[in-house]
Amino acid sequence: MARQAKVGVLGASGYTGSELVRMLLRHPRVEIALLTADRRAGQEMREVFPQFSPFELPKLVSIEGLDWVSLGLDLVFCALPHATTQNVIKELLDKAPSVKVVDLSADFRLSDTAAYAKWYGHEHHAPELQKAAVYGLVEVHRRAIKKARLVANPGCYTTCAQLPLVPLIKEKAIELGEIVVDAKSGMTGAGRSAKEAMLFSEVSEGFHAYGVGHHRHMAELDQEFSAAAGREVVVTFTPHLVPMNRGILSTIYVRGRRGRTPADLHAILSKTYAKEPFVHVLPFGETPQTRHVRGSNMTFIGVASDRIAGRAIVISALDNLVKGASGQAIQNMNLVLGFPETLGIEQVALFP
Amino acid sequence: MARQAKVGVLGASGYTGSELVRMLLRHPRVEIALLTADRRAGQEMREVFPQFSPFELPKLVSIEGLDWVSLGLDLVFCALPHATTQNVIKELLDKAPSVKVVDLSADFRLSDTAAYAKWYGHEHHAPELQKAAVYGLVEVHRRAIKKARLVANPGCYTTCAQLPLVPLIKEKAIELGEIVVDAKSGMTGAGRSAKEAMLFSEVSEGFHAYGVGHHRHMAELDQEFSAAAGREVVVTFTPHLVPMNRGILSTIYVRGRRGRTPADLHAILSKTYAKEPFVHVLPFGETPQTRHVRGSNMTFIGVASDRIAGRAIVISALDNLVKGASGQAIQNMNLVLGFPETLGIEQVALFP
């Protein structure tokens, strides 16, 4: 039997952290060797997430003063808050040259330092790494990821928008000036911090948009769509909150270019994803529901005709904590460590 | 004290029926004199809706064989399924010339018999009434409603889309060829019939679009938008289901015409609705949540700038069972019977 890879999770007390642990516990090639959570240091994982009570896991420790070399980790998942991440990863990669990193924050997703400074309001702390990082949308950048030392795991909203749009943009099949992405997310996308606006009684039995006109995820979309198009692309994007735990659904309005029909767009997506294990294109005219990908690493995509000639409605759905975060992170780990890509992330969706 | 108006509710066992009863029970000028529900005839209202247990209400009866004349009703709310409605109202208006009707079905909303036949797949059974009916969106057609004998209460989706869009269209402030309405509704919009797709376990913890590209509500939008524009207008409209009971939120994407900015659009809406009791325009840049209108007859509207110059995002929210159905029906009744418009529908929203 092959040696188990030793992995660590930095920031294990949040939802992306617990999702990593959920899947890594059953990954056949991995040993969980390190769990950090600064505010919960000294506690057992079961005190933070009781679902892990039956399992043996390392105690939560602080990230301060860890000896990266003696830990002997093969790979580190970084699920820390924005900005903290930059310094931690810089130090980690400096001190432990053989370790690899999959970062779940937004810190290394923008390769352009100017774009980063514009959207985040300060200079990046590790600009040399910013350029070295590989953007971890597997279906688009698989080859580069396999050789990467630092993978920037994509955001949940942006994964959900890119998987249907990047192939259409690459094929020059849609008008670039009229793309509208109306996105809806479950509450886990907002994380586990205790804020009034995220209380059950503030969220259940209601629906609303937020960040209208100026959501940070737009920078990531701009970068990837522009790269796909070979010229600048700016889309309209509005996120909404759904009173549910998991799931993102993006309703995308596009106009076919040069006579491309909705059926043509469907054909492009079907062909692109025919052999992908984690992207499934539904028959033309059918559209997906978030509940049917819950808990799985799957993305479902559907295409339908609008009643206005030439316009199509493309809908994609994924679980924001799995394909939108921790599942995709393990998919990236599998590539980086040379494991089969689907290992440990093959769970079938939990519905109902 | 003025005589109480005697009113009846046809189809009292559905959600719009129970909402009518909820508000009419506390309406100071109304007596509930008739409740029908064919499949539940002979039962007490409390057996169908236990919340009415403490109240005295007429027993549910069948609509068959009612003697409309001797009932002596002043007004009838018709909350029956599609198509049935046409025959019932025709007979009722024939036999009881002094009664007035507010119809909550879709049967009399389309004044064009050809449009009706196209969308519903059969000829209208009462085409002469179809033309006489007044479309009951109070804020647009108030004057005509006051004189009407038959009011066609608007649909919930369409009320939510028309209140923000009709003034913008009338003012020629937006491009008519690029309007996208992405609408999200709570489950009560689908009624109370026992269908697998509406079970709790099929609906909770998930989100999806339906009727993509071909929802019947579009006919109603076409009619009213075209009337407002003075020429044919066709919009893109996609409805979605939210795992909540009440509420519709419409995210509407528009482009200003002839240099109109998002702030200009906001100004038009603010001015239009400055004195309306049931439409409230939020300060520029703020957007509404469905939960803040729950149980009330209020519509909230917000306008924000898109990051793409010239484009605005207009968001409206209402309770589909109140302003989207029964509350607006009582608002129409108040006009038709000469009562103050807000009587009996002044409840403040129930949040949380």
Place this chain on the structure above:
Amino acid sequence: MARQAKVGVLGASGYTGSELVRMLLRHPRVEIALLTADRRAGQEMREVFPQFSPFELPKLVSIEGLDWVSLGLDLVFCALPHATTQNVIKELLDKAPSVKVVDLSADFRLSDTAAYAKWYGHEHHAPELQKAAVYGLVEVHRRAIKKARLVANPGCYTTCAQLPLVPLIKEKAIELGEIVVDAKSGMTGAGRSAKEAMLFSEVSEGFHAYGVGHHRHMAELDQEFSAAAGREVVVTFTPHLVPMNRGILSTIYVRGRRGRTPADLHAILSKTYAKEPFVHVLPFGETPQTRHVRGSNMTFIGVASDRIAGRAIVISALDNLVKGASGQAIQNMNLVLGFPETLGIEQVALFP
């Protein structure tokens, strides 16, 4: 027209505060003259609760430095956190001798200073008021409340348990040593403070008990049940959290005393509450649902036989924010100010 009573709400930024405002806005004899919220002082109520956007309300102010005399209030609702309340009310009653107070906190519910010190871990700050306060369970203490200057509004769990149990205890109809109250509450019972355990993602799609064996509400039950029995009564009480906003349901297990059957227990409750406007006893064998009292001041009670002879299952349901808090507080205000008891709290339940 009679002069409007001037009322204030201390602590208007919490859920019981917003519920008071919701109902007082439509109360025909009341003017809202003061709203306080220390952390939100200087803001408009609409910034804290957007559902009030369409209404004119006093700006939120700090409780510090208020001149109680010049405010000229007739009555103050106190919806402040535990302990703070004692000092505020003491000062208020000292300085403004004509004002009356309905306190929604737990601070004045226990008349025994020793019991208070035991359950709350410190001496009461206003023990002389503690004795003067009247316990505001209207259906039990109506006569005393009418003459009170300070009414201690009962807790939500305890109102739900007392309404069915007090009459049975008074009638010596049940064994006092075997009472089990298994209570389930919606999330608004936990208030609006930003705690991790109250986040949507921690609460939805799950169910659990809390405070097992040692919940503070027990002190209030002990006091009232013992007073009703004329001797010490201690019951088993377990609270649970339901993923819903509003509602408490208590499933109560009792054994009839001296041959009393479940039907006998039902008869006692039916007789006791025959003329009460806000307590409704269902037919024998039927049991209530929280959704059918949502948003109303109503309590529904049902009694059924257990299959074990002599044992009965009594179930009561109310809306924790209305009859369990703010509705009952207005009911108390109506008594204290000499208004009709049901004024302003007659809304019919909102279902669905």
Place this chain on the structure above:
Amino acid sequence: MARQAKVGVLGASGYTGSELVRMLLRHPRVEIALLTADRRAGQEMREVFPQFSPFELPKLVSIEGLDWVSLGLDLVFCALPHATTQNVIKELLDKAPSVKVVDLSADFRLSDTAAYAKWYGHEHHAPELQKAAVYGLVEVHRRAIKKARLVANPGCYTTCAQLPLVPLIKEKAIELGEIVVDAKSGMTGAGRSAKEAMLFSEVSEGFHAYGVGHHRHMAELDQEFSAAAGREVVVTFTPHLVPMNRGILSTIYVRGRRGRTPADLHAILSKTYAKEPFVHVLPFGETPQTRHVRGSNMTFIGVASDRIAGRAIVISALDNLVKGASGQAIQNMNLVLGFPETLGIEQVALFP
């Protein structure tokens, strides 16, 4: 590699059917060879449960006219409605002598034909099988299950009540005349049939008890508790519905016998389940939440002291579709076919 066992699922269009398919798809020793669903015969599984779209599965067929011999199945899961089951299994076992059956209905759980007739209102159609069937609560009847040909998979409520109570009863540690089981279940426990009472809008945002005093699951509890005690035991049991998809939580009130303290009861349960893979006893005083076992085959049990001396509150939680149905069924299959007991059902709980 060992030959894959060929299994069939009768009644694959319900929730226990889809759960079986979810887990069997990833079971390393099983091939899904047959899926039946009479009303959906001829359809693909993906039309009934879209989450299976990416997977190859046999088309749904009718159970009528199947040739059990040529199908060559090793084991059949029967997830059919009550009563139908008896005839189907009788025929199946007659015709295909080598096949084994795990039945998820209630039909073979009662070994006493008189008890069956009493609770179900008719004679059993296969009384000889009724006696041969082994009751499949693995932790209690493991040895007998391994040799069984027909396993009657226990009910969800009853599994949740038996796992904590059977050891306490066997040890004679609690008074048998005072056991109260207050049980709360998510909606999937009610199945997938289209009934008004199960609609989203009837279920969400509310809580209620049902079947008060006379729920059929009681027969199963009587049988197993009486067997454990060696004399007749009758408990009080009240089921409730929680607005969530999955999970059962049982709050159980017991009195220690002969001086047994709550801590003693905890010690008995801890010892009993120390080595069980799917039952986890929490530290004394901690109580479980349904969300922490969601999607897993785990049962969590907690014990706390009541404030009344000698009384304890025991709380158990499981996922009604997994340990309460399909997960336990696969656990039974593993025993019957000689596989490791945990194979294919080791998924970690999905929270949030």
